Amino acid sequence: MSTICETTLRVRYAETDQMAVVYHSNYIIWFEVGRVELLRQLGFSYLEMEQDDLNLPVVEVRCRFKHPARYDDEITIRTRLTQMRSSLLRFQYEVLRKADGQLLAEGESVHVVVGPDMKRTHLTGKYREAFHTAAENTEPKAICAGPACSTSSSDTITKKGN
Amino acid sequence: MSTICETTLRVRYAETDQMAVVYHSNYIIWFEVGRVELLRQLGFSYLEMEQDDLNLPVVEVRCRFKHPARYDDEITIRTRLTQMRSSLLRFQYEVLRKADGQLLAEGESVHVVVGPDMKRTHLTGKYREAFHTAAENTEPKAICAGPACSTSSSDTITKKGN
Amino acid sequence: MSTICETTLRVRYAETDQMAVVYHSNYIIWFEVGRVELLRQLGFSYLEMEQDDLNLPVVEVRCRFKHPARYDDEITIRTRLTQMRSSLLRFQYEVLRKADGQLLAEGESVHVVVGPDMKRTHLTGKYREAFHTAAENTEPKAICAGPACSTSSSDTITKKGN
Amino acid sequence: MSTICETTLRVRYAETDQMAVVYHSNYIIWFEVGRVELLRQLGFSYLEMEQDDLNLPVVEVRCRFKHPARYDDEITIRTRLTQMRSSLLRFQYEVLRKADGQLLAEGESVHVVVGPDMKRTHLTGKYREAFHTAAENTEPKAICAGPACSTSSSDTITKKGN
Numbered sequence: 001m002s003t004i005c006e007t008t009l010r011v012r013y014a015e016t017d018q019m020a021v022v023y024h025s026n027y028i029i030w031f032e033v034g035r036v037e038l039l040r041q042l043g044f045s046y047l048e049m050e051q052d053d054l055n056l057p058v059v060e061v062r063c064r065f066k067h068p069a070r071y072d073d074e075i076t077i078r079t080r081l082t083q084m085r086s087s088l089l090r091f092q093y094e095v096l097r098k099a100d101g102q103l104l105a106e107g108e109s110v111h112v113v114v115g116p117d118m119k120r121t122h123l124t125g126k127y128r129e130a131f132h133t134a135a136e137n138t139e140p141k142a143i144c145a146g147p148a149c150s151t152s153s154s155d156t157i158t159k160k161g162n
Numbered sequence: 163m164s165t166i167c168e169t170t171l172r173v174r175y176a177e178t179d180q181m182a183v184v185y186h187s188n189y190i191i192w193f194e195v196g197r198v199e200l201l202r203q204l205g206f207s208y209l210e211m212e213q214d215d216l217n218l219p220v221v222e223v224r225c226r227f228k229h230p231a232r233y234d235d236e237i238t239i240r241t242r243l244t245q246m247r248s249s250l251l252r253f254q255y256e257v258l259r260k261a262d263g264q265l266l267a268e269g270e271s272v273h274v275v276v277g278p279d280m281k282r283t284h285l286t287g288k289y290r291e292a293f294h295t296a297a298e299n300t301e302p303k304a305i306c307a308g309p310a311c312s313t314s315s316s317d318t319i320t321k322k323g324n
Numbered sequence: 325m326s327t328i329c330e331t332t333l334r335v336r337y338a339e340t341d342q343m344a345v346v347y348h349s350n351y352i353i354w355f356e357v358g359r360v361e362l363l364r365q366l367g368f369s370y371l372e373m374e375q376d377d378l379n380l381p382v383v384e385v386r387c388r389f390k391h392p393a394r395y396d397d398e399i400t401i402r403t404r405l406t407q408m409r410s411s412l413l414r415f416q417y418e419v420l421r422k423a424d425g426q427l428l429a430e431g432e433s434v435h436v437v438v439g440p441d442m443k444r445t446h447l448t449g450k451y452r453e454a455f456h457t458a459a460e461n462t463e464p465k466a467i468c469a470g471p472a473c474s475t476s477s478s479d480t481i482t483k484k485g486n
Numbered sequence: 487m488s489t490i491c492e493t494t495l496r497v498r499y500a501e502t503d504q505m506a507v508v509y510h511s512n513y514i515i516w517f518e519v520g521r522v523e524l525l526r527q528l529g530f531s532y533l534e535m536e537q538d539d540l541n542l543p544v545v546e547v548r549c550r551f552k553h554p555a556r557y558d559d560e561i562t563i564r565t566r567l568t569q570m571r572s573s574l575l576r577f578q579y580e581v582l583r584k585a586d587g588q589l590l591a592e593g594e595s596v597h598v599v600v601g602p603d604m605k606r607t608h609l610t611g612k613y614r615e616a617f618h619t620a621a622e623n624t625e626p627k628a629i630c631a632g633p634a635c636s637t638s639s640s641d642t643i644t645k646k647g648n
Contacts, residue, residue, distance in 0.1 A: 014187060020180040028514060063548075
């Protein structure tokens with residue numbers, strides 16, 4: 001099973017700033033895009049988790065910016081789950097320029113598992129299993145490719161996205 | 163009683179785009195800033211309305227852009243309630259550069275009154291009275307001044323229905 | 325040649341608000357996504373236009389909201405050029421929920437053609453021709469499909485996107 | 487001279503998400519708000535720095551989230567310069583709920599000094615001096631208060647904000 005998810009997006013004009021690069025906080029939103037696609041790859045959506053009364057608020061986020069992303073660039077977000085405990089998840093992200101594979105930024109986010117009351121709770125059932133498997137397989141075996149990866153447990157690289 | 167609310171904000175770098183002006187969708191967010199300060203001037207907060215199970219989702223918004231707002235500009239949002247029916251509110255906005263009063267944009271938004279289930283409902287009690295009074299007085303008599311107007315003991319603030 | 329562009333995107337958590345729907349100003353950003361994909365369908369990118377010293381700032385935008393978009397929804401943006409003059413362009417947008425085709429919002433934006441100095445100028449050369457052709461063909465002949473439509477002038481519907 | 491800057495802002499509806507808290511990437515934008523007000527307190531604006539061909543792109547940002555900020559909360563951003571080298575600046579931030587002083591988040595950002603060509607350069611003249619002084623005085627002596635602090639080098643606490 002794949003444990004790395006690659007998804008792509010295109011830089012919006014709205015995401016640029018007057019330095020003619022992507023404003024830095026948008027990378028944090030892109031992390032979210034990568035993370036939810038990784039979940040979809042694991043067989044469920046974050047929407048479904050919320051409906052099952054499991055939320056994953058961010059308790060820490062970090063990003064190092066290496067090269068600027070620019071307007072209209074196609075961006076690849078490569079996401080891995082690097083740590084999984086019963087009520088904590090840690091994801092790592094690489095943001096790359098799709099055209100040449102240049103690494104633009106890397107970062108991570110830490111999430112706790114809470115219920116709708118924002119109180120700590122534990123991953124259960126299929127979620128626990130899926131995250132557990134994903135966290136074990138942090139060596140890249142296969143790379144999924146964005147939106148469609150939810151329906152594929154393929155071991156091959158198939159790139160899609162917008 | 164005042165029916166115009168003026169509030170000010172400063173343009174954030176995050177709000178600029180690579181044309182070195184404020185990206186246009188941010189004006190729509192500024193309208194929100196103006197609108198909630200107008201409500202505060204009327205004696206209550208939008209937060210309070212939501213807690214009383216009244217929401218005001220936007221059903222239409224329009225903006226005409228005349229001159230660009232730029233980074234670090236101080237911006238004045240001038241907001242009026244121009245129409246009020248039992249389950250519909252219409253607000254008008256002027257966005258001005260504070261330094262010289264230059265009109266940068268103008269627009270309006272139309273809102274329906276719904277309950278937490280997103281079903282149409284009616285303004286009641288103090289809300290109905292306050293909006294009714296505000297909508298009658300669309301000629302500028304007094305001008306409130308943004309964030310501080312809620313905490314000011316000025317005679318422009320009148321609380322009803324308590 | 326196609327004159328309607330359909331592109332898809334997925335609602336980000338960042339785009340929701342505490343009413344558990346997409347915050348309204350984000351639709352204005354989605355209009356941008358639709359517009360730039362229409363341009364790509366016409367054979368060039370907005371990036372290329374800017375590099376050729378042609379900018380298209382928004383001078384008016386309008387949106388009517390009919391049904392809320394929600395987290396994780398796949399959204400289709402259907403964009404048409406409805407008016408073209410030598411220094412003015414008008415686009416129309418329909419925002420649909422992809423799953424069932426429900427119309428969520430519709431709107432339009434008006435743009436002037438300016439140079440890097442923000443002074444009015446005229447569309448020339450390939451841009452003038454492409455927009456002219458697009459504006460003539462406002463009856464749907466074919467529907468392009470987002471990111472990939474730039475390389476295709478096909479008359480068939482091929483949907484991609486995330 | 488003060489080396490801590492406190493500025494306040496009010497949470498916008500646009501900044502909330504469907505968990506009914508502020509979406510996490512907005513704190514990174516609030517850091518920017520705090521940072522530019524600290525600069526203003528030092529006697530200049532970031533706008534002025536840019537006009538003098540000095541840009542401060544973010545090369546690293548980090549935030550730990552402790553308690554959620556909610557809609558309409560008044561938020562205090564407390565900003566300090568904790569490190570200053572000739573071409574690098576490090577800022578620390580505390581985000582507090584103004585009503586009760588509850589610490590909601592803390593973080594830091596690291597910036598390099600570049601010219602308009604995005605090449606590394608050095609702080610010079612008044613900028614170098616001002617940042618140098620600020621970095622020396624990391625023990626709180628006085629606290630400035632937001633937007634108005636630019637005109638005051640007072641040793642007293644005077645709170646304003648937008």
